[in-house]
Amino acid sequence: MIDSDIGLCDLRRGESATSPMSRPAVAGARYPFPMQFTKNDIIAVIPHRPPILLIDAIEEVEFKKRGVGVRRITADDDFVGAYLPADGIMPRTLLIEALAQTAAFVAAGGKLMPGADSRDYPTVGYLVRIADVVFSGDVRQVDTICLFVDLVSSLGSIYKFAGVVRVGDTEICRGNLTFSVA
Protein backbone atom coordinates (compact mmCIF):
# COMPACT_ATOMS: atom_id res chain seq x y z
CA MET A 1 0.00 0.00 0.00
CA ILE A 2 3.04 2.25 0.08
CA ASP A 3 4.07 4.34 -2.90
CA SER A 4 6.16 7.41 -3.67
CA ASP A 5 3.48 9.80 -2.43
CA ILE A 6 3.93 8.50 1.10
CA GLY A 7 6.60 9.69 3.50
CA LEU A 8 6.42 13.34 2.56
CA CYS A 9 5.02 14.73 5.80
CA ASP A 10 6.87 15.24 9.04
CA LEU A 11 5.04 12.80 11.28
CA ARG A 12 6.06 13.14 14.87
CA ARG A 13 4.71 11.24 17.82
CA GLY A 14 1.32 12.59 18.68
CA GLU A 15 1.51 15.27 16.04
CA SER A 16 -1.98 16.17 14.92
CA ALA A 17 -4.37 18.94 14.09
CA THR A 18 -4.85 19.72 17.73
CA SER A 19 -1.22 19.55 18.81
CA PRO A 20 0.69 22.46 17.29
CA MET A 21 3.97 21.83 15.50
CA SER A 22 5.72 23.97 18.08
CA ARG A 23 5.03 21.36 20.73
CA PRO A 24 8.12 19.38 21.76
CA ALA A 25 8.35 16.27 19.61
CA VAL A 26 10.58 13.24 19.39
CA ALA A 27 12.57 13.64 16.17
CA GLY A 28 12.04 10.74 13.83
CA ALA A 29 9.51 9.03 16.07
CA ARG A 30 6.48 7.64 14.31
CA TYR A 31 2.90 7.43 15.43
CA PRO A 32 2.48 4.11 17.27
CA PHE A 33 0.01 2.66 14.74
CA PRO A 34 0.92 4.04 11.30
CA MET A 35 -1.28 2.83 8.47
CA GLN A 36 -0.67 4.16 5.00
CA PHE A 37 -2.93 4.21 1.98
CA THR A 38 -2.48 5.10 -1.69
CA LYS A 39 -4.64 7.08 -4.06
CA ASN A 40 -6.31 3.87 -5.25
CA ASP A 41 -7.30 3.12 -1.67
CA ILE A 42 -8.68 6.63 -1.29
CA ILE A 43 -10.71 6.28 -4.50
CA ALA A 44 -12.16 3.06 -3.12
CA VAL A 45 -13.48 4.94 -0.09
CA ILE A 46 -14.50 8.46 -1.09
CA PRO A 47 -16.45 9.45 -4.21
CA HIS A 48 -14.19 12.30 -5.31
CA ARG A 49 -12.35 11.97 -8.62
CA PRO A 50 -9.79 14.13 -10.46
CA PRO A 51 -9.63 17.03 -10.84
CA ILE A 52 -11.44 17.55 -7.51
CA LEU A 53 -9.72 14.66 -5.75
CA LEU A 54 -7.18 16.61 -3.72
CA ILE A 55 -5.29 14.00 -1.72
CA ASP A 56 -2.62 11.70 -3.15
CA ALA A 57 -2.14 9.44 -0.14
CA ILE A 58 -2.85 8.91 3.52
CA GLU A 59 0.38 8.92 5.50
CA GLU A 60 -1.11 7.60 8.70
CA VAL A 61 -4.55 7.05 10.09
CA GLU A 62 -6.40 5.87 13.15
CA PHE A 63 -9.87 5.35 11.76
CA LYS A 64 -12.67 7.51 13.11
CA LYS A 65 -10.11 9.44 15.19
CA ARG A 66 -7.29 11.10 13.26
CA GLY A 67 -5.18 11.00 10.14
CA VAL A 68 -2.72 12.74 7.86
CA GLY A 69 -3.28 13.21 4.14
CA VAL A 70 -0.74 14.46 1.63
CA ARG A 71 -0.89 16.19 -1.74
CA ARG A 72 1.90 17.32 -4.02
CA ILE A 73 1.00 20.40 -6.03
CA THR A 74 2.47 20.11 -9.54
CA ALA A 75 2.35 21.78 -12.94
CA ASP A 76 -0.49 19.42 -13.82
CA ASP A 77 -2.75 21.16 -11.31
CA ASP A 78 -4.63 23.63 -13.49
CA PHE A 79 -5.92 25.60 -10.52
CA VAL A 80 -2.44 26.95 -9.78
CA GLY A 81 -2.22 28.90 -13.03
CA ALA A 82 -5.92 29.60 -13.31
CA TYR A 83 -6.35 31.30 -9.96
CA LEU A 84 -4.51 34.58 -9.47
CA PRO A 85 -1.98 33.61 -12.21
CA ALA A 86 0.45 36.35 -11.24
CA ASP A 87 0.76 34.84 -7.76
CA GLY A 88 0.79 31.18 -8.82
CA ILE A 89 -0.98 30.01 -5.70
CA MET A 90 -3.53 27.33 -4.94
CA PRO A 91 -7.02 28.66 -4.13
CA ARG A 92 -7.29 28.76 -0.37
CA THR A 93 -10.80 27.32 -0.41
CA LEU A 94 -9.41 24.13 -1.96
CA LEU A 95 -7.34 23.62 1.18
CA ILE A 96 -10.60 23.26 3.07
CA GLU A 97 -11.80 20.74 0.51
CA ALA A 98 -8.53 18.79 0.86
CA LEU A 99 -8.96 18.69 4.65
CA ALA A 100 -12.56 17.56 4.17
CA GLN A 101 -11.47 14.71 1.92
CA THR A 102 -8.84 13.61 4.44
CA ALA A 103 -11.48 13.69 7.18
CA ALA A 104 -13.81 11.65 4.97
CA PHE A 105 -11.16 8.96 4.64
CA VAL A 106 -10.54 8.95 8.39
CA ALA A 107 -14.29 8.52 8.97
CA ALA A 108 -14.92 5.86 6.35
CA GLY A 109 -11.60 4.24 5.42
CA GLY A 110 -11.87 1.55 8.08
CA LYS A 111 -14.09 -0.37 5.70
CA LEU A 112 -10.90 -1.33 3.81
CA MET A 113 -9.59 -3.33 6.73
CA PRO A 114 -9.85 -7.12 6.64
CA GLY A 115 -12.98 -8.31 8.38
CA ALA A 116 -14.48 -4.83 8.57
CA ASP A 117 -18.25 -4.51 8.23
CA SER A 118 -18.88 -1.70 5.76
CA ARG A 119 -22.18 -0.97 7.54
CA ASP A 120 -20.12 0.39 10.43
CA TYR A 121 -18.79 3.18 8.22
CA PRO A 122 -20.48 6.05 6.39
CA THR A 123 -20.81 5.91 2.61
CA VAL A 124 -21.18 9.63 2.02
CA GLY A 125 -20.65 12.81 3.98
CA TYR A 126 -21.65 16.38 3.38
CA LEU A 127 -19.96 19.44 4.81
CA VAL A 128 -22.53 21.26 6.91
CA ARG A 129 -20.38 23.76 8.76
CA ILE A 130 -16.96 25.35 8.38
CA ALA A 131 -15.87 27.38 11.39
CA ASP A 132 -12.92 29.18 12.91
CA VAL A 133 -10.92 29.00 9.69
CA VAL A 134 -7.68 30.94 9.63
CA PHE A 135 -5.41 31.18 6.62
CA SER A 136 -1.84 32.15 7.42
CA GLY A 137 -0.09 31.45 4.16
CA ASP A 138 -0.38 30.16 0.61
CA VAL A 139 0.44 26.97 -1.25
CA ARG A 140 2.45 27.20 -4.45
CA GLN A 141 3.33 24.85 -7.26
CA VAL A 142 5.80 22.13 -6.18
CA ASP A 143 4.75 22.49 -2.57
CA THR A 144 3.68 19.38 -0.70
CA ILE A 145 0.74 19.98 1.58
CA CYS A 146 0.24 17.88 4.70
CA LEU A 147 -3.33 17.64 5.92
CA PHE A 148 -3.77 16.84 9.61
CA VAL A 149 -7.28 16.06 10.85
CA ASP A 150 -8.51 15.05 14.31
CA LEU A 151 -12.03 14.05 15.26
CA VAL A 152 -13.23 16.53 17.86
CA SER A 153 -16.49 14.76 18.56
CA SER A 154 -19.36 12.91 16.94
CA LEU A 155 -22.99 12.36 17.78
CA GLY A 156 -25.11 10.13 15.59
CA SER A 157 -24.58 11.14 11.99
CA ILE A 158 -22.75 14.39 12.78
CA TYR A 159 -18.94 14.43 12.88
CA LYS A 160 -16.76 17.41 13.77
CA PHE A 161 -13.07 17.49 12.82
CA ALA A 162 -10.28 19.96 13.54
CA GLY A 163 -7.89 20.36 10.63
CA VAL A 164 -4.51 21.92 9.97
CA VAL A 165 -2.68 22.29 6.66
CA ARG A 166 1.10 22.56 6.73
CA VAL A 167 3.86 22.90 4.17
CA GLY A 168 6.94 21.64 5.93
CA ASP A 169 6.96 23.25 9.35
CA THR A 170 4.82 26.18 8.21
CA GLU A 171 1.14 26.28 9.08
CA ILE A 172 -0.94 27.41 6.14
CA CYS A 173 -4.48 26.99 7.36
CA ARG A 174 -6.54 25.65 10.25
CA GLY A 175 -10.23 25.29 10.97
CA ASN A 176 -13.10 23.12 12.14
CA LEU A 177 -15.19 21.09 9.71
CA THR A 178 -18.54 19.51 10.55
CA PHE A 179 -20.12 16.78 8.41
CA SER A 180 -23.44 15.07 8.18
CA VAL A 181 -22.84 11.49 7.10
CA ALA A 182 -25.06 8.68 5.87
Place this chain on the structure above:
Amino acid sequence: MEDKKALAERLKKLIIESLQIEDIAPGDIKDDDPLFGNGLGLDSIDALELVVALEKEFGIVIADEEVGKKIFVSINTLTDFVAKERKM
Protein backbone atom coordinates in the same frame (compact mmCIF):
# COMPACT_ATOMS: atom_id res chain seq x y z
CA MET B 1 -21.35 22.65 44.29
CA GLU B 2 -23.77 25.13 42.72
CA ASP B 3 -27.49 24.53 43.18
CA LYS B 4 -29.84 23.51 40.37
CA LYS B 5 -31.01 27.02 39.62
CA ALA B 6 -27.47 28.36 39.30
CA LEU B 7 -26.46 25.39 37.17
CA ALA B 8 -29.45 25.94 34.88
CA GLU B 9 -28.47 29.59 34.38
CA ARG B 10 -24.90 28.55 33.64
CA LEU B 11 -26.13 26.04 31.05
CA LYS B 12 -28.28 28.67 29.37
CA LYS B 13 -25.26 30.94 29.07
CA LEU B 14 -23.20 28.03 27.77
CA ILE B 15 -25.78 27.28 25.09
CA ILE B 16 -25.98 30.90 23.97
CA GLU B 17 -22.22 31.37 23.91
CA SER B 18 -21.17 28.04 22.40
CA LEU B 19 -23.81 28.21 19.68
CA GLN B 20 -23.32 31.95 19.18
CA ILE B 21 -27.07 32.57 19.40
CA GLU B 22 -27.87 36.22 18.92
CA ASP B 23 -30.77 38.23 20.32
CA ILE B 24 -31.51 35.74 23.10
CA ALA B 25 -30.61 36.22 26.77
CA PRO B 26 -30.47 33.43 29.37
CA GLY B 27 -33.68 34.80 30.88
CA ASP B 28 -35.50 34.25 27.59
CA ILE B 29 -35.06 30.48 27.85
CA LYS B 30 -37.58 28.79 30.12
CA ASP B 31 -36.44 25.72 31.99
CA ASP B 32 -39.02 23.47 30.38
CA ASP B 33 -38.93 24.94 26.86
CA PRO B 34 -37.95 22.42 24.16
CA LEU B 35 -34.38 23.07 23.05
CA PHE B 36 -34.97 21.62 19.59
CA GLY B 37 -37.65 22.04 16.98
CA ASN B 38 -40.29 24.59 17.88
CA GLY B 39 -38.57 25.59 21.11
CA LEU B 40 -35.17 27.21 20.95
CA GLY B 41 -34.84 25.83 17.41
CA LEU B 42 -31.59 23.94 17.80
CA ASP B 43 -30.63 21.23 15.28
CA SER B 44 -28.37 18.16 15.17
CA ILE B 45 -25.29 20.24 14.38
CA ASP B 46 -25.99 22.37 17.43
CA ALA B 47 -26.35 19.17 19.46
CA LEU B 48 -22.81 18.16 18.56
CA GLU B 49 -21.54 21.63 19.47
CA LEU B 50 -23.24 21.25 22.84
CA VAL B 51 -21.59 17.86 23.31
CA VAL B 52 -18.20 19.51 22.73
CA ALA B 53 -19.05 22.39 25.07
CA LEU B 54 -20.25 20.07 27.87
CA GLU B 55 -17.07 18.03 27.66
CA LYS B 56 -14.94 21.16 27.84
CA GLU B 57 -16.93 22.79 30.63
CA PHE B 58 -17.89 19.81 32.79
CA GLY B 59 -15.76 16.87 31.61
CA ILE B 60 -18.85 14.99 30.48
CA VAL B 61 -18.48 12.75 27.43
CA ILE B 62 -21.65 12.04 25.46
CA ALA B 63 -21.04 9.58 22.65
CA ASP B 64 -24.47 7.98 22.36
CA GLU B 65 -27.06 9.75 20.24
CA GLU B 66 -29.90 8.20 22.26
CA VAL B 67 -28.46 9.68 25.44
CA GLY B 68 -28.26 13.03 23.69
CA LYS B 69 -31.92 12.85 22.69
CA LYS B 70 -32.93 12.31 26.31
CA ILE B 71 -30.83 15.03 27.90
CA PHE B 72 -31.25 17.74 25.27
CA VAL B 73 -35.03 17.85 25.70
CA SER B 74 -35.00 20.99 27.86
CA ILE B 75 -32.89 22.95 30.31
CA ASN B 76 -34.47 20.88 33.09
CA THR B 77 -33.35 17.54 31.61
CA LEU B 78 -29.93 18.92 30.74
CA THR B 79 -29.44 20.36 34.24
CA ASP B 80 -30.39 17.08 35.92
CA PHE B 81 -27.95 15.16 33.70
CA VAL B 82 -25.05 17.57 34.21
CA ALA B 83 -25.60 17.68 37.99
CA LYS B 84 -25.37 13.90 38.07
CA GLU B 85 -22.53 13.31 35.60
CA ARG B 86 -20.24 16.31 35.91
CA LYS B 87 -16.56 15.65 36.52
CA MET B 88 -15.59 19.26 37.27
